[in-house]
Amino acid sequence: MIDSVEQPARSAASDTVDVVRLCRQLAIRVCRGEDAVAIVSMLEEVARRWANHGVPLDRLQQVVHEGFRLGAERAAGLLAPTDGAAATAMMRRQLDALQSLHIGLTRAYTSQLPPPDQRAAAARRMAAVLLRGEPAGIPARHCGIxxxxxYHVVAVAVPAADGDSRAVPRIAAQCVESELAHRLGTNALSFLGAEGGTLLLPMDLIEDERLGDLIAELSQRAGTALVAVVLNAAVDDIPDVARQAHELLETAVQLRATPRLYRFDDVVLPFQLTRPGPGRDALRALLAPLDSRPELLQTLTRHLANDLNRQLTARQLCVHTNTIDYRLKRIGQLTGCDPADLTGLWRLRSALIVRRFTDDDDMLTAAAPRASGSRI
Structure with a gap:
């Protein structure tokens, strides 16, 4: 039984434990109809502290849900098994409390984010000018840029948040822009929204070989994995090149590509394969004989993603390597493309790319889960 509310410790190491404990207390108090204002105030203080320390908001929300879940389970155990009306009323109170809590914590967190300064806003305006292909001389002089x-033209996708809220991606985009300005200065331009956008990085400001590391560092700072495609362009060609980069990026995202930086050679083949036409239709039909054999489609997908490592695929699927060999042989028999032959392997890999792009089949989604990504 909870008689008092404990003040959470100030150390970062104990914050997570404190949040879980406080949210557990909150869920139980809501069930009993008790006042929880003091708990909410403490959680808002944690949210402000985490924002100042750069901890992503989605991490806070994850910990809040875990603590609230523990409290809800504890509260449910206090009810009589047959008291359905009381259980329904308790669930409604807890959902209302959780909604109010998330609104309050989001406000507390975002209140600590630094407002966009004039130079950052100017850099964003300049990025828009270049992306529209407008004359940049006068605006650049006014902005001091x-x-x-x-330029390295980098198309960036920010993963969507769970549910309907765009709060986490918006904050991720703000973190990317802030970190980019900190590392490269305001001559590195960015135009990002909740779903992503475009980075315009002067080629004399950052070497090509450093771009992959930069995207990884921006992902870490934003607290979410970014998928990006880079093309190079003269300043006058930026609008056309940016459109091409985003077309390639869309292909990578739809194929559930592993979050990282991709270059033209990495994505041009999947891009061409996924364009409408008889070639794409023929490749899509190639795997039709496997539709009734989901274990074969899953094996093929994993085998290709694992660079043909039979032992690794066998471990992931919890089967013997002989089973993998049998399934690959059966795939060759059903499709007419031998996975052990270079030509057959190329056709099967191309057919899987087309399938990922054109199909919403749950079977294929299970065979190539988003979390593990795809080797384009």
Missing amino acids: EIAEK
């Missing part, structure tokens, strides 16, 4: 001759 130097326009480069050539």
Whole structure:
């Protein structure tokens, strides 16, 4: 039984434990109809502290849900097994409390985020000017930004948040822009929204070989894995090149590509394969004989994703390597493409790319889960 509310410790190491404990207390108090204002105030203070320390908001929400779940389970155990009306009323109170809590914590968290300064806003305006192909000389002089001759044009996708809220992706985009300005200065331009956008990085400001590490570092700072595609362009070609980069990025995202930086050679083949036409239709039909054999489709998907490592595929599927060999042989018999032959392997890999792009089949989704990504 909870007689008092404990003040959470100030150390970062204990914050997570404190949040779980407080949310557990909150869920139980809501069940009993008791006042929980003090608990909410403490949680809002944690949210502000986490924002100042750069901890992603989705991490806070995850911990809040875990603590609330524990409290809800504890509260449910206090009810009589047959008291359905009381259980329904308790669930409604808890859902209302959880909704109010998330609103309050989000407000507390975002209140600590630094407002966009004038230079950051100017850099964003310049990015919009270049992306529209408008003359940049006068706006650049007004903003104090130097326009480069050539740019790395990076199309970026920010993963969607669970549910309907766009709060987490918006904060992720803000973190990316802030970190980019900190690392490269305001001559590195960005135009990002909740779902992603475009980075315009002067080629004389950052070397090509450092771009992959930069995207990884921006992902870490934002607290979410970014998928990005880079193309290079002269300043006057930025609008056309940016459209091409985003078309390639859309293909990578729809194929559930592993979050990282992709270059033209990485995505051009999947992009061409997924364009409408008789070639795409023929490749899509190639795997039709496997529709009634989901274990074969799953084996093929894992085998290709694992760079043909039979032992690794066998471990992941919890079967013997002989079973993998049998399934691959059966795939060759049903499709007419031998996975052990280079030509057959190329056709099967291409057919899977088309399938991922064109199908919403639950069987294929299970065979190539989003979490593990796809080797484009």
